[in-house]
Amino acid sequence: MATDDLIEQKIDAALLGRQTWRPVVRRISAALDDIGAGFVELAQQAGNAGVLPDGAGELRQMLDDVRQRVAVIDRRVHRDSLNLGVVGLTKAGKSTLLRAITGLREDVIPSSDYSSTTAAVSRIFNRPGAAETRVTFHTWHSFRSNYLAPLHVKAGEGAAPGTLEEFIGRKYKPGAGLGSEDVPHERFRRKIRIAQESVASWRGELGSQSQQIPITHLRPYVSYPRKDDPQHHRPYHAVREVHIWKEFPALGSTRIGLVDLPGTNEAGLDVDRHFAEGLRNDVDLLLLVKKPDSNSAQMTEADWEPLNQARAACAGVRLEDFVFGVLNNHYPPGDENRRYFDNAVAALGREFAAFGDGIRHTAVSANDKNDVRRQLMAPVLEHLADRISHMDHDALGHVRTEVLAFQDQLTAFTREVLERATTVLHGLPDEKRLLLELADAKCNQIGEHLQELAESLAGAADQGVPDPRMADAVTRAAGEVRRWVREKGLGSGTREQWLKQPARGVHFKQKPLEATEYEYSRMRSKVTEAFGGIDASLHAATEQLRADIAAVFQAELGLVSTTGPSATADWQKLAASRQAHRLAHAFGELGQLRKEYGSVLLRVGRPIIQRINFTRRTPPPAQGGKPAAGSATWQDPFADGAVFVAAEAVRVAADTVVSHVTRGVPKTADELYSDLTQAVEQAVDEIEKALLAEAASVSIVLAAAATQFWDEATLKRYVTRDYENLCGPDAQRIWPAEFGAGSAALSAALSKVTELAQAVLASTADLAAGW
Secondary structure (H helix, E strand, O other): OOOHHHHHHHHHHHHHHHHOOHHHHHHHHHHHHHHHHHHHHHHHHHHHHOOOOOOHHHHHHHHHHHHHHHHHHHHHHHOOOEEEEEEEOOOOOHHHHHHHHHOOOOOOOOOOOOOOOOOOEEEEEEOOOOOEEEEEEOOHHHHHHHHHHHHHHHOOOOOOOOOHHHHHHOOOOOOOOOOOOOHHHHHHHHHHHHHHHOHHHOHHHOOOOOEEOOHHHOHHHHOOOOOOOOOOOOHHHHEEEEEEEEOOOOOOOOOEEEEEOOOOOOOOOOHHHHHHHHHHHHOOEEEEEEOOOOOOOOOOHHHHHHHHHHHHHOOOOOHHHHEEEEEEOOOOOOOOOHHHHHHHHHHHHHHHHHOOOOOEEEEEOOOOHHHHHHHHHHHHHHHHHHHHHHHHHHHHHHHHHHHHHHHHHHHHHHHHHHHHHHHHHHOOHHHHHHHHHHHHHHHHHHHHHHHHHHHHHHHHHHOOOOOHHHHHHHHHHHHHHHHHHHOOOOOOOOHHHHHHOHHHHHHHHHOHHHHHHHHHHHHHHHHHHHHHHHHHHHHHHHHHHHHHHHHHHHHHOOOOOOOOOOHHHHHHHHHHHOOOHHHHHHHHHHHOHHHHHOOHHHHHHHHHHOOOEEOOOOOOEOOOOOEOOOOOOOOOOOOOOOOOHHHHHHHHHHHOOHHHHEEOOOOOHHHHHHHHHHHHHHHHHHHHHHHHHHHHHHHHHHHHHHHHHHHHHHHOOOHHHHHHHHHHHHHHHHOHHHHOOHHHHHHHHHHHHHHHHHHHHHHHHHHHHHO
């Protein structure tokens, strides 16, 4: 046997290797989701058009099966432990075996001499450190589906109650005085009555969040009450599953989990389904526990049932890798009945070997912890360490085979749909021509609306009318600054209040240069803040153009659900998906308009705002003389070249007011106030003039953009084909009079079927590419 450290290293490496398959499984799962949605619509539309081949129902079932298989393999590659499922008939010693492996006490894993003690699934994981338990509870829906509904069927009680209140109030037959016809149902009906009578102890847990429960208090949540416990205290009814983390004796940090699968004698609880789901979803290896004696030396029908289910659920993993037989020896050494056990072991060994390719098995005394570790856990862990990577590969290969088989059938089916639809369409040449003619007319109608929009904008631009949104924003900003200067005393109320502020007066007297710099900086900040909304007005102008164009298409075609400027992105996406590439490009260019224009305030307003300043330098000399103190100087912010061609006129205009906007250092605070007000007033006049001129330029740009879109979307060569492709799948909705009945409606329906079939084929191709 390999060393414990080597086994642990191999298991860790195998679990790490599983992670590499996660992206693959994720891609396959996403492709199947796309196929599922597309296939349903394809089958419906093809059926309506009369081109649906036989086998759609079987293919849909195959799709559901494959998606379930992929979901199982997804859970497998995301498990961070190797899970051993444990199953056995009542009194086989399963609970004793679990206690020997985990070191848990009977309070947590109880045994019963009479029946299985729990129907909840328990998962116990080896983890060094303090023990932790977490209980997950049913909702009413899951409790009804997993517990009540199967019992009602077995008890002959019909459908289970729809609500908890209905269940509490329902009358069930008592156990006494039953007729012979009721006797077979009584054991199931008794479970229903017990759940009803104890409802006060568990109804409050339904729908609760999972809870951490001290391990010493866990017993009522995982088992039936003992004889001396209150019989109406049964919170286990609300328990869906239990997770326990603790350190297993002598296993170190080996990442192993145990899954206590539902008892095979748990009456009426549809355990076959739950057992099979547990095998598929949670288990890497199944431990089948049997206690052979003089009466059960051979495999019974009940013993074979979990083996048969394991064969069905192993999902490509070889049965000899997946199942491990555990023969529980309950005879002490020297017991004369030990020979019955030895004979049974030999007989069962032959039967195990004959089942499938041969099942591994071992004889062990479940009561002897050392025997369990030596005779069971050691060979099981060594087997997993050596084989789990191969088992994972087999499971993935099995799913891949099923996925590719489904892909082949779906591809053949979809191609047959496409072939049938194409054949019928080719028999309807007049309808094809009609669609082309109507698409051409629709292109012309849209072109007329776009021409009206473009000409309206061009007329305003030709007359020099500024864009109204931007012009309004400029006027409001300029008015705000003027009121701030004239009526609010530069923000202080009046000129006198501005001058009386102690800090300002003292500051100017002590540090006139610094005070002057501060006040001019404050003026520039105020003007910048006031005109800060200009760019938003430009954004509103471009958004309005996009909204107007989208409204034209929506009014004529009605193919997207969104409105406003954002609708142009949806029109671009729809056009691209339907091979209307010229239209898609036109909508895409329209979406870039605001980005390409840039910031108006930064280009036009900011250079003028910077001129609200004073200079420390001497002014240029007068004719024939020396410079005079206190005159203004000007530094051209455009010295490195124009930022934007349209701003050149603004730069020239700004240069003409240099001597009025910038000044020298004043001698008094009163003189500073006058300089500030004059500088701000003159700067605002120039900014307003420049930005209104820019607003007129915006009108020109919007008119040009509208004209360009009109050309791209309706006048370019072959653009009619774009409208044919765009409208074809929805022709019946766009032109109900022409395509509302007869062969015209069939043509539109078949075009839709063709589009859907091509989309399904594209998604189907992703399945093979995903591997």
